[in-house]
Amino acid sequence: MRIGTFMYCLKQGIVNICRNIWFSLASTAIISACIFLLCMFYSIIRNIQYMVFTAETTMGITIFFDEALAETEILEIGETIKAERAGQIKEMLYVSAEEAWETFQTDYFGENMALAAGFSDDNPLAGSASYEIFLKEITGQADMVRYLETLPGVRRVNYSNHVAAGLASFNRILAMLFGAILAILLAVAVFLISNTITVAAEFRKDENRIMRLIGAANFMIRAPFVVEGLILGLVGAALPLTAVYYLYRQTVEYVAAQFGILSGIIQFLPIHAIYPTMLGISLTLGGGLGFIVSSVTIRRHLRV
C-alpha cells in the first residue's frame, strides 16, 4: 500500500471519529472499562499466584518417624523418598532430634535459656527426628502426603494446605466474577462499536456510493471504517493502561508505607514484572476488538 493511500485511510478514519464524536467516546469508554477490569483482574491474579508461589516455597511437609527407629533407618527412608519422588521434590532437609531440640530451645525459651538447663542431657524431643520436604509445586502436595503416609516407619505427616488452597479458591471465584463482568462489558463494547461504525457508514453513504461507481477497491471503501474501529480500540486500551500503571505503583507504595506490618504476608510483584504482558494483552484485545467488530459491521452494511 502506498504511503499516500495509508495516510488517506488514516485521515478518513479520524474524520469518521470526529464526525461522530459522542458515539466514538462511548465506544472508547466501554472498551476502556473492559480493559481496565481486565488489567485489574490480571494484576490481582498474578499477585495471588505470586503469593501462592511464595507460600509453596516456604511451606513444607514434615515427616516424623516411629520413635524406635534408628537414625540410619530414618536416613534410609529419606533416600528412598528422594529416589522415588525426585521429580516432585525441590528440597529435602533432615532435622535430627538434637537440631530440633536446639531450635525449640531458641524459639521457646529465648533469652531465658537457663530454664532449659533443667533438661540438661535429657532431650525431650528424642525420637522427633524429621524430614522437611519442599515441593516444586503445591498441587502435588496431596499426592505426596498420601505416598509418605504409606511408608513403613512413618509416624506422622504434618502439612498445611489451607493457605494455598484458600488462595487458589479465591483465584477461582475472582476469575468467575471478573469473567462474568468482562463478558457483559465486552458484549456492550461490541454493540457500541458496531453502532458507531453503522452511524459512520450512514454519514458516508453518498461517498461510498460514489467510490463504488468510480471503481474504488472494496478495501478502500472499508478501510476508513476499519481504521476508525482500530483507533477506538487502541485508544480504549491506552487509557486504562496508563491509569493502571500509575494506580498500581501508587497502591504498592501506599500499602508498603501504611501497612508495613503486612509486608511479610502480602508481597506485591513490581509493576515491570506484570506490565509488558498486560500491555500486550490489552492492546491486542482493544485493537483486535475494534478491528474485528468494525470489519464485520462494515462488511454487513456495505455491499460492495
Next chain:
Amino acid sequence: MIEIAHLTKIYDKSKRALRDINLIIEDGEFVFITGRSGSGKSTLVKILLKETELTSGRVTVNDVDLGRLKRRHIPKYRRRLGVVFQDFRLLKDRNVYENVAFAQRVIGASGRMIRESVPKMLTLVGLSSKYKYYPHQLSGGEQQRVAIARALINRPEVLLADEPTGNLDPQNAEEIMRLLDAINRQGTTVIVVTHSHELVDRMKKRVVTIDKGVIVRDEEEGRY
C-alpha cells in the same frame, strides 16, 4: 466496443425493464439514448455499470463479458468507465480540486500523479480558476463540469452520462454538451441518456430510442 445481444432484464415477475435489446456501440462513438420515463434507459446504464445483473442475454464492454464478470473484478472494470449523473453527486465537504482528486485517490494513485493530472483536467473542463471552490459556491453547470472532470480523471474508455443536463438551464446544458462532444472527439466513447429534445436534435449524433424496454429506433444523426 460495447456489444449488447438479446439483453433482457426482469426486476420481478410483473416488471420487464428491458426486452431482447440488441445494440452495438463502436469505439469513439457518441450515442444518445432517449425514451420516456420508465422506458428502461436507466436500467441499461445500471447494467453497463454492473450495478444490476442482467436476466438473460450478453453484454460485452471492451471485451469484458458483464454476465461472467466476478464480483471481485467489478472495481477494476468500473475504472474503465466514467460516469456522470443528473444530480452531480459531488462531495459537499470537499472543494473542486479534492472532488476530482478523490477519484484518483480511491484507486490508489500516487500523490505525484494526482498533482499532475488534476490541474490538467480542471483546465480541460474550464474550472482551473475555481479549484478551491466548494460545490455550493458553484453554479449547476460548473458542478456538472466537476463531475465530468472526476469521471474523466482516470482516463476511462467509455463515459456514461445519465441525464447530465437534467438540472441545468439551457445555456449550461449547451455548454456541457459541447464539453462532452469535445471529450468524444478526443477518442472517448460517450453515451448520454437524456430527455432533452433540443440538445439531441442540435447535436446530430446517433440516437437510440427505447420504449417499454424495447429499442424502437436507432438512427445515425437522428432526432429525438
